[in-house]
Amino acid sequence: MNNTIKKIKSSLILILIAVTAFFVGCAPFHFYQISEEENLLKIHFIDVGQGDSTFIELPDSTTMLIDAGEKSCGDIITEYIASQGYNKIDYLIATHPHSDHIGGMAKIVENFEIEKIYMPDVDTDTRTYETLLETIADNNLKIKTAKFGNYVIDSTDIKAKILAPVTIDEDNLNNSSVVIKLEYEDTSFLFTGDAELEELEAITEEVYADVLKVGHHGSVTSTNEDFLSRVNPSISVISCGKNNEYGHPHKEVMKYLKDYETDIYRTDEDGTIIVFSDGKNIVVETEIERGSYFE
Amino acid sequence: MNKYILDRIESNIAILETEKGEFINISSSLLPDNTNEGDVVLFDNGEYTILSDETNKRKKRIKNLRNSLRE
Numbered sequence: 001m002n003n004t005i006k007k008i009k010s011s012l013i014l015i016l017i018a019v020t021a022f023f024v025g026c027a028p029f030h031f032y033q034i035s036e037e038e039n040l041l042k043i044h045f046i047d048v049g050q051g052d053s054t055f056i057e058l059p060d061s062t063t064m065l066i067d068a069g070e071k072s073c074g075d076i077i078t079e080y081i082a083s084q085g086y087n088k089i090d091y092l093i094a095t096h097p098h099s100d101h102i103g104g105m106a107k108i109v110e111n112f113e114i115e116k117i118y119m120p121d122v123d124t125d126t127r128t129y130e131t132l133l134e135t136i137a138d139n140n141l142k143i144k145t146a147k148f149g150n151y152v153i154d155s156t157d158i159k160a161k162i163l164a165p166v167t168i169d170e171d172n173l174n175n176s177s178v179v180i181k182l183e184y185e186d187t188s189f190l191f192t193g194d195a196e197l198e199e200l201e202a203i204t205e206e207v208y209a210d211v212l213k214v215g216h217h218g219s220v221t222s223t224n225e226d227f228l229s230r231v232n233p234s235i236s237v238i239s240c241g242k243n244n245e246y247g248h249p250h251k252e253v254m255k256y257l258k259d260y261e262t263d264i265y266r267t268d269e270d271g272t273i274i275v276f277s278d279g280k281n282i283v284v285e286t287e288i289e290r291g292s293y294f295e
Numbered sequence: 296m297n298k299y300i301l302d303r304i305e306s307n308i309a310i311l312e313t314e315k316g317e318f319i320n321i322s323s324s325l326l327p328d329n330t331n332e333g334d335v336v337l338f339d340n341g342e343y344t345i346l347s348d349e350t351n352k353r354k355k356r357i358k359n360l361r362n363s364l365r366e
Contacts, residue, residue, distance in 0.1 A: 070318075098302060099303075123333075123358060123361050125333035125335070125350065125353040126300050127312060127314075127316045128312060128316060130353075130356075130360070131316070133361060133364060134360070137364060141364070142365065142366035143365060143366060144366050171332065172332070173303065173332055174303075245308060245320060246305040246308065
């Protein structure tokens with residue numbers, strides 16, 4: 001009798017441990033604690049409506065800005081970065097010269113001290129792009145050509161590597177987008193501009209990342225199941241405008257993301273999205289409070 | 296008569312830059328089939344045509360500007 005009771009007790013204890021372990025193991029990423037304020041990587045996917053603008057505060061207090069939305073967003077982005085306490089951009093990246101990515105960039109070059117500028121080796125002929133180049137010239141700055149395989153940042157705990165474009169497509173600027181993978185200790189982030197699947201599939205390096213900026217505002221041109229499994233993101237961020245005319249993000253892409261069970265954030269519904277990393281764990285905050293359950 | 300520069304095509308919408316540097320959207324089916332990003336187009340009598348010479352002039356000027364900024 002005693003032996004039976006002992007056996008039941010130890011079985012119950014084992015079950016309790018197993019259940020606790022199960023729940024702890026399944027806790028969503030964003031419930032983990034993030035350690036002290038210093039040495040945090042903060043990635044701000046700024047809500048610029050239809051377009052991209054990602055402001056990154058690096059743990060050593062340097063900054064990166066990837067794209068600057070449309071021309072009308074130059075002031076919003078300036079105010080946002082200034083409100084975070086910065087007057088300098090160490091690494092300014094124009095993924096490709098479409099208006100929804102470089103429109104606001106001339107304002108940024110005027111308003112901030114700029115250290116380095118990266119662009120892919122491709123041009124367009126719009127006045128918007130020409131104005132950006134002229135503003136860069138007026139400020140006595142130069143442009144580094146973004147070449148795949150090169151590092152924008154290469155230090156012990158932080159790396160930012162250019163994975164694409166592998167080849168330039170002069171007739172399709174999206175496919176010449178600069179693709180950057182940022183790594184901070186154990187955490188990784190992939191920024192794809194408007195790169196379409198043709199360009200993404202040509203990338204030979206590892207594209208796995210915890211956080212994916214979903215390409216081309218969630219267009220079907222830039223996301224499929226294969227690419228998602230290559231990246232394997234636990235968090236996916238879409239930057240697009242509310243009720244935009246292009247149907248972004250496309251239904252098919254939303255289905256891929258939902259089936260993949262990645263946490264989905266989108267600027268048209270969440271406003272500005274901030275991703276924090278302490279090198280081990282990742283936490284996400286949104287400007288617009290989410291409902292009591294995620295979609 | 297109005298001149299525009301094609302910024303890009305999203306699905307079936309062409310995004311054109313006006314001479315004032317603003318942007319308008321039109322159905323991409325209205326443009327000639329072989330219109331490329333960066334082409335200057337003329338809107339006249341309800342039709343769009345590609346202005347190759349002007350496109351090439353702009354391309355050259357911008358290429359030179361970009362080259363002068365290379366590091």
